[in-house]
Amino acid sequence: MPDCAREVMPTVLITGASRGLGLEFARQYAELGWHVLSTCREPDRASALRELSERHPSMCLHALDVTQDKSVRSLAEVLDGTTIDVLLNNAGIAGRIDRQVTGRSGLSGWPRNHGDQPVRSATHG
Numbered sequence: 001m002p003d004c005a006r007e008v009m010p011t012v013l014i015t016g017a018s019r020g021l022g023l024e025f026a027r028q029y030a031e032l033g034w035h036v037l038s039t040c041r042e043p044d045r046a047s048a049l050r051e052l053s054e055r056h057p058s059m060c061l062h063a064l065d066v067t068q069d070k071s072v073r074s075l076a077e078v079l080d081g082t083t084i085d086v087l088l089n090n091a092g093i094a095g096r097i098d099r100q101v102t103g104r105s106g107l108s109g110w111p112r113n114h115g116d117q118p119v120r121s122a123t124h125g
């Protein structure tokens with residue numbers, strides 16, 4: 001097949017890909033053949049994500065703390081010029097499940113992780 005006829009696979013950037021929903025999204029996109037830019041705060045410690053990336057060469061790991069402007073800016077510089085087709089801005093916390101009672105949810109950290117995130121992403125591209 002000539003190079004020009006090859007299908008160019010799209011790219012997805014997933015925040016919070018070290019576990020939970022983000023890790024599963026990363027796995028499924030990688031298995032579909034997408035280029036997966038997986039992020040979490042400490043890629044060196046994200047063993048499940050690292051194992052996944054070893055099986056999928058089209059996956060890259062990047063450090064990103066969505067609450068830190070410096071971290072967001074740094075990744076924006078690294079990815080400057082990279083086309084991102086889908087952003088899954090998943091990083092954050094859900095709180096302890098036993099505290100998720102209507103009218104009394106235990107999401108004290110939610111505004112810190114989620115409140116500014118869309119603004120940070122838009123600001124830093």
Ligand SMILES: NC(=O)c1ccc[n+]([C@@H]2O[C@H](COP(=O)([O-])OP(=O)(O)OC[C@H]3O[C@@H](n4cnc5c(N)ncnc54)[C@H](OP(=O)(O)O)[C@@H]3O)[C@@H](O)[C@H]2O)c1
Binds near residue numbers: 018019
């Ligand atoms: N699970 C549910 O039933 C449910 C329901 C509704 C909404 N959600 C939302 O879906 C998202 C994922 O939920 P989950 O259950 O998969 O959560 P999880 O298992 O706790 O995973 C959270 C992910 O976010 C990352 N993360 C946490 N703080 C971060 C920060 N400051 N900067 C960058 N990454 C950070 C963690 O990576 P590191 O700690 O390795 O950096 C981890 O990969 C959350 O936004 C949650 O609020 C989940």
